[in-house]
Amino acid sequence: MPGAEEFVPSGARLPGLREAVQGCRGCGLYRDATQAVFGAGPETAKVVVIGEQPGDQEDRRGEPFIGPAGGMLDRALAEVGIRRDAVYVTNTTKHFKFERTSGKRRIHRKPSQAEVDACRPWLDAELRVVAPRLVICLGATAAQAMLGTSFRVTKERGTVLDLPDRDAHVLATIHPSAILRSEDREAMYQGFVADLRVAARALR
Ligand code: URA
Numbered sequence: 001m002p003g004a005e006e007f008v009p010s011g012a013r014l015p016g017l018r019e020a021v022q023g024c025r026g027c028g029l030y031r032d033a034t035q036a037v038f039g040a041g042p043e044t045a046k047v048v049v050i051g052e053q054p055g056d057q058e059d060r061r062g063e064p065f066i067g068p069a070g071g072m073l074d075r076a077l078a079e080v081g082i083r084r085d086a087v088y089v090t091n092t093t094k095h096f097k098f099e100r101t102s103g104k105r106r107i108h109r110k111p112s113q114a115e116v117d118a119c120r121p122w123l124d125a126e127l128r129v130v131a132p133r134l135v136i137c138l139g140a141t142a143a144q145a146m147l148g149t150s151f152r153v154t155k156e157r158g159t160v161l162d163l164p165d166r167d168a169h170v171l172a173t174i175h176p177s178a179i180l181r182s183e184d185r186e187a188m189y190q191g192f193v194a195d196l197r198v199a200a201r202a203l204r
């Protein structure tokens with residue numbers, strides 16, 4: 001796997017990066033996906049939210065977090081007073097990884113560590129350009145990408161930590177898709193909101 005490095009235009013801002021990502025062949029995930037889904041939001045955002053990878057609807061429409069998980073994220077951010085349009089939202093990998101069920105439905109498959117590593121130069125470029133004060137990691141894939149593979153979301157969620165190698169803070173929480181899959185949605189959702197409230201307080 002060559003990695004994305006050679007596809008990332010050096011010194012580019014968000015529009016240049018967003019254009020270039022469509023040509024990325026840094027790992028095999030571009031082959032089956034419809035398109036790359038780059039991050040979205042203002043370059044001036046104080047907060048960057050990192051998910052795992054685009055889902056089915058994101059793959060079709062080319063925008064991150066516009067499906068069911070995105071709806072839940074929007075609702076929770078509104079509840080803690082973080083303006084969604086002031087947040088930059090992105091993912092650890094930019095192409096949708098999936099398998100088809102017999103009914104032709106496309107179900108999400110977790111990206112491998114090698115794919116996350118291959119895609120990392122895009123995320124680093126986004127963080128360089130946006131230079132947020134706070135990074136919110138949704139779920140283990142994002143949290144481990146930012147905080148190391150020994151990081152455990154279940155144990156260390158909801159706390160503001162220093163982001164390694166950057167002048168920013170980081171907070172990890174669960175992924176909204178996990179809430180959607182859960183038997184006890186309401187309790188999990190309340191936990192998610194509680195973590196985001198800690199993040200909102202850190203921004204004051
Ligand atoms: N889940 C993610 O992690 N990212 C998206 O963009 C959509 C769903």
Ligand code: SF4
Pocket residue numbers: 003004021024025026027028029030036093094095115118119120122
């Ligand atoms: Fe490139 Fe990332 Fe897509 Fe792999 S997932 S092809 S590294 S943009």
